[in-house]
Structures are given as structure tokens and as C-alpha cells.
Amino acid sequence: MKAGQTGSEKREGYIYGIDGLRAVAVLMVFAYHLRLPFAKGGLLGVTVFFVISGFLITRILITELENTHTINLKNFWLRRMRRLLPAVLTMLPVLIFVTAIFNRVLFTKACSDLLSVLLGYNNWWQIFNNVSYFENAGAPSPLTHCWSLAIEAQFYLVYPLLLIFLSKLRNKKKKMMIVTILLAFVSVILMAVLFDPAKDPSRAYYGTDTRVFSLLFGSFLAFVTQDGRLERKVAGLIRESVGVLSFAGLLCMMAAIDGYSSFLYRGGQALASLLALFVILAVLNKRSVLGRVLSILPLKWIGERSYGIYLWHYPIILLLSGGKKASWWIGLIAILLTFLAAGFSYRFIETPIRHGVIRKNLDIIRREPRTRRERKRQIRFLRRGLKITAFVLSVGVSSILCVALVPRKSVLSNKEELEAQADQAKAKQTDSEGEESKSRKEMTDEELLADLDLLLMGDSIALGASDEFYAAFPNSICDAAVSRYTTESFDLYDSYVNEKGWAGDGVIFALGSNGLLYDSLGTMREKLGPDMPFFVFTARAPYTTWETSNNEEIYEFTDSTDNTYLIDWYGVSEGHAEYFDADETHLTEEGAKAYIECIKEEVLKVYKEE
Incomplete structure (x- = not known):
């Protein structure tokens, strides 16, 4: 999330309207993470940042190519590091210290992501370490948002090399444009192909190959607008x-x-x-109405500090809200703290370093003094430099010691224990249906439940209640797994019916905590046929953004669909903190019992009537 160009890059042609576009983008990302209702798609602000970055960086690169017929990679990469790293290296120690003191779970997650953030591969770290629902229980890592910085860093590393290679060919500018736009469309296609709603979408969302099209579209615009012909050909009113x-x-x-x-x-x-x-094409004309609107002082101020705002806002939100939807006053505090932190970083760290303050101070210290006054000035700068160096070293060493020595704390670290418990409970399941010497009308509640052959398809929450499930339903099946998505239920059901010959009494759908429902409820209802009872759990997952929408869909679906019944775990568990572990999602022993009681009550209503 670039906040602006370096001092050497700012010139008379600086496009202030782009600062305003940055401001709108970062504000929408901020609002999205605060879960404000008017920013459901606020994550598209990151897409806008990518386009802006691709456009501005490519303008710099092709200008250098035209003037020098090459790109000084060393200088380019050093400028990018001076722009990106100081703010990150300021935010990280503060985050490590604060989370180590106040929130050990966030501290543990931040430590896991630390190296990937510093070395610019956080997006691939998230993909290849596809953290399960157990590992992501509770609030996500406070460094999760750094995936986008990694994609930009990788673009800055690779794209200049591609331009240097293409610059050796004939008709170099034309070939650069063609290759750039072709790669962009390949990236668009890859995102569509790799996205599968039945699986974790992080591969398509976080991948450099699937997201680089936004940067490349910006690069293409830089090529077509570099000589000003496009602006002259297209009427200002149209643009x-x-x-x-x-x-x-x-x-x-x-x-x-x-x-x-x-x-x-x-x-x-x-x-x-x-x-x-x-939008960028329009604001290239500074006299345009849109350009003037986006150049107003508040938007310009936010846009210049957008990189720092992006870096600081997410950790601050998680520290204040714990990852759940925050009240309005928590949101207001988060906004104030973010703007203060970003303003401090921009004024005292990012801007001085971007303008070469370190090099200037070193030059003063190294210079041979010609007068006593210059000598005193040199000593003053040396002392200041030593103090700053000592402070930076102490912060760095302290951060390393925190990471190395402060005990970690993970939410639900007993994943293996729960899975083993579920396997043991499943092993105790009765293989035969037993004798049916009585009709179900003559049975007690316990006998009726024991006689039923239900199939529960669940995620990690149901996994924690599997022992209690088999105690109540010994002739039924509980198939629960970590990080299971709703659409995985289709193949799971088919495998029981087609491969194992299951033809039981009903299906319990205990999914919906790991992602959107998509079309899973309607599809499952069709698979079951009209005669098989279908029980659907509402979700209790306060750290997710889909809890409300999934539950609303479940309420509506169960109310309007025949032979479909609601198990309202969300409503039953409201106000019962004792039902949940620290992540307020997974179950304690008491919560597991209440979870199964919900099933028993609704099942008895249905089968007693039969």
C-alpha cells in the first residue's frame, strides 16, 4: 500500500487526485475490517491500491528506460526498500511488545508470520501453510493484511527485470505493452480457474499469479498515457x-x-x-472536476499516509476488538489510534528516511570540519546518531528476545486430542441397528434416539462434541473434520450413500462456521429427496464476517422448506460464555453437552410425531 512517491519522484506532474483515490481505498478497507455495513466489499480497496502502484511504478521505470536505455535495479530496489521497510520496522516491534503483554494469542500468531512479512512472501506463507480453523480460531493473525505488501514487493522485484529483457527487442515499447496486457489477462483467468467455492479460496485470493493483473493493468495504463497522446485523442468531457x-x-x-x-x-x-x-485516467487532468474533488485537503492528507494507515489499522482493530465486530466507540478509538500512529510514522520515520536523512547525517559526520562551528555541529549529529542507533538496536534486540523467550499461547492447541477422542467415540458406535421389538411410539426418548440412524456432517465444532453425540445416538454417524466447508457436504453425503450404502433416518447439517453457505442448503435438500428429514444448525462464529448472513439464510431456508428443521445453536448459546473456549466458537465440555441437547430436542419433536 504505497503512500506516495519518493522525494526524487515527486515533480511538477505529481497527480494529487491519486492521493484522494488512495484515501478512499484505505478508508474502505478500514471500514471493511471494522465490519461497517456500507463496506461489504471494502477489500476491493486493496485492488485499487494495486492498480495505483502498478501505474506509478511503471511510469518511473519507463521514464528511466527512455532516458538511460536501462533500469538501475540497485537504485530502484533501494528506493522501494526505503519506502516500504521503515514503516514496517516501526510497526512490528510495537506490535510484538503490546501483544506479548496484553494478548498472548495474537502475539503467537504474529510471531509465526513475522519472517514472511520481513522477507516479502507473506501471501505464499498463508497459502502453503493453509492454517486450519483450529489454528485460526479466534482473531486472525494481526499481520494477515501484509499479504498485499508481499505481492507488491514481488512485483517490484520481477517486473523491472521483465522490462529490461523486453527493452532489448525491436519495437520494445509495443512489445512491453503486449506482454503486460497478456500477462494481466492470464492472471485474470488463473483467478477464475483456481477459485473453487467448495475449497479454501485463499489460493486464488492471495496468489501473486492470481492478483498481479491489477498491478499489470496499472502498468498498461502507464504505457498508453506516457506520451500524452491518449489524453489528447480522447475528449476531456468523455474522460x-x-x-x-x-x-x-x-x-x-x-x-x-x-x-x-x-x-x-x-x-x-x-x-x-x-x-x-x-478513474486514474480522469484525474490525470488536474483541472477535471473529479481530480479537484479527490485533491481536497482531507483526502490528500489521508492519501499521503495511506500506507501507514493500512499497516496500523488491522493490528489496532484486533487488539481493541479481539477480532469480533466492535461497538461504535471501539471503532472510533481504533480510527483515532490508527491516524495517530500513521501520522507519527509518516512525519518522523517514513518521510525523513525517504528523503535520505540517514545518508545526509552520515555525510555530515564523515566530513572534515573546517571551522569550530562545523566541528560542534558534527559532534551534535554524531551524538544524535549514536542515541538513535542505540535506541534502534535496543528495540530490535528486545523484539528478538520477546519472540524467542515469551511463552506462546495458541487457542485450541488440542486439535489432535479432539480428533483422537472423536475416533474413539466412533469406534464405539454400534455396528448393527439392533432389534426393533417395539414401535417407536412405544419407546422412551432415550430408546428412540438410540434407534435412529442419523448422519451428522460437521466441522471442528461438531468434532468437539462427537463423544457426547455417540452417547446419545449410538446407532448414528458423526463425520466431523477441521476446516470443512459447506460445499464439501455434497461429496461426503454421496460417499456414504453410494459407497457405504447408507440409507438412514435423517441428515444433520452442522456446517457454516468456516465460510459462506453458497448453494449448499438447496443442493443438499435435493440430494436427500423430499422424504428424508434435514436438520440445519445455525452458526456461532463471532470472529467471522459471514456469521450473520449464513444464519439469516438458514432461518429463511428452514422456515420455507418442507421436511427441513432448524437447530438454533446460535440462539441457544447466546449469553452462555461457559459453553465456549477462549475463541468463543469451539466447545467446552459443558458446551458440547448443550450442543447435543439441541439436536436431541429437535430430533425428538420430529420423530415422536412420526
């Missing part, structure tokens, strides 16, 4: 109108499209990138 409509379209997408919508992976992100392009 202005398209820009305003595109800006309105972006705001609508950020406000209305759910961040987990399949549409975003199948063209929505690309559409948002193109809309951002048209």
Missing part, C-alpha cells in the same frame, strides 16, 4: 464522464458486493481494476 461513472461504480462495488462473493473471483476483481484505471 471526465467515464471517470465519474467509474468512481461511482467502484463505490457501489465496495459498498454492496460481499467480500466472499464468487463474482469477485470470476471477473469482479478485474472489473474493479478497470474502473480504477478509468
